[in-house]
């Protein structure tokens with residue numbers, strides 16, 4: 001990894017035109033000698049929500065984590081392919097993965113607030129980025145953006161860990177959007193939440209699309225239908241004795257669910273396997 005001055009990163013990630021914000025082409029993705037994903041091309045359009053669905057182990061999270069180089073943190077990870085963000089390859093040798101994550105933020109399966117106050121959780125990234133403006137104002141803006149402000153405005157000094165699971169997840173979303181990324185990656189953000197908290201996050205996802213492009217991994221097909229414009233269906237190839245995930249079908253969510261082109265997609269959305 002080579003760190004570059006931020007102006008060079010800005011230059012490398014300079015605005016590309018068009019609707020295609022992220023173009024992910026995974027030829028092969030390995031963990032050590034294990035080929036976890038192959039032959040998957042997932043285009044992510046500006047202002048859209050893209051869902052990754054498929055059975056357990058088909059590589060949904062691995063593909064998602066490629067989009068902001070989160071897999072770089074995994075020992076043995078190797079990637080053959082490209083991810084173009086605004087037309088520029090984020091795996092370019094001169095791109096600092098930490099800088100990439102400023103543009104492409106992430107929310108995880110388990111809400112993971114830091115053991116610090118609600119305020120400081122949201123201010124964390126701003127301070128890291130040496131934000132020079134009014135941090136209080138930015139924290140409020142992010143908490144409002146994550147639909148959490150009204151619930152926490154009188155207890156900003158309380159620990160983030162004192163909140164309910166759903167509130168913690170919205171706090172993590174506030175933390176992610178405080179630094180104004182362009183893309184939010186969400187890896188099963190509702191899997192640890194009850195149905196009411198889940199609905200709240202789904203509503204929030206729809207609100208967030210006004211400002212952000214979102215990619216979400218979900219096991220919940222109804223959730224994919226409710227929130228996503230486009231859906232990528234991945235499956236596992238066991239033909240050569242391996243367990244390699246690959247993209248079977250990508251398309252507009254409604255079309256993919258109403259008239260799937262591939263038999264595996266049809267069987268999966270009909271609930272024949274999970």
Ligand SMILES: Nc1ncnc2c1ncn2[C@@H]1O[C@H](COP(=O)(O)OP(=O)(O)OP(=O)(O)O)[C@@H](O)[C@H]1O
Nearest residue numbers: 031036055056057058059060061062063074243245
């Ligand atoms: N850090 C890692 N090291 C080694 N193998 C990994 C690692 N992360 C994932 N894998 C393997 O890669 C394959 C794809 O895993 P991944 O988590 O991407 O799938 P998934 O579709 O998101 O699964 P699930 O729905 O169960 O979360 C699996 O066989 C998994 O065991």
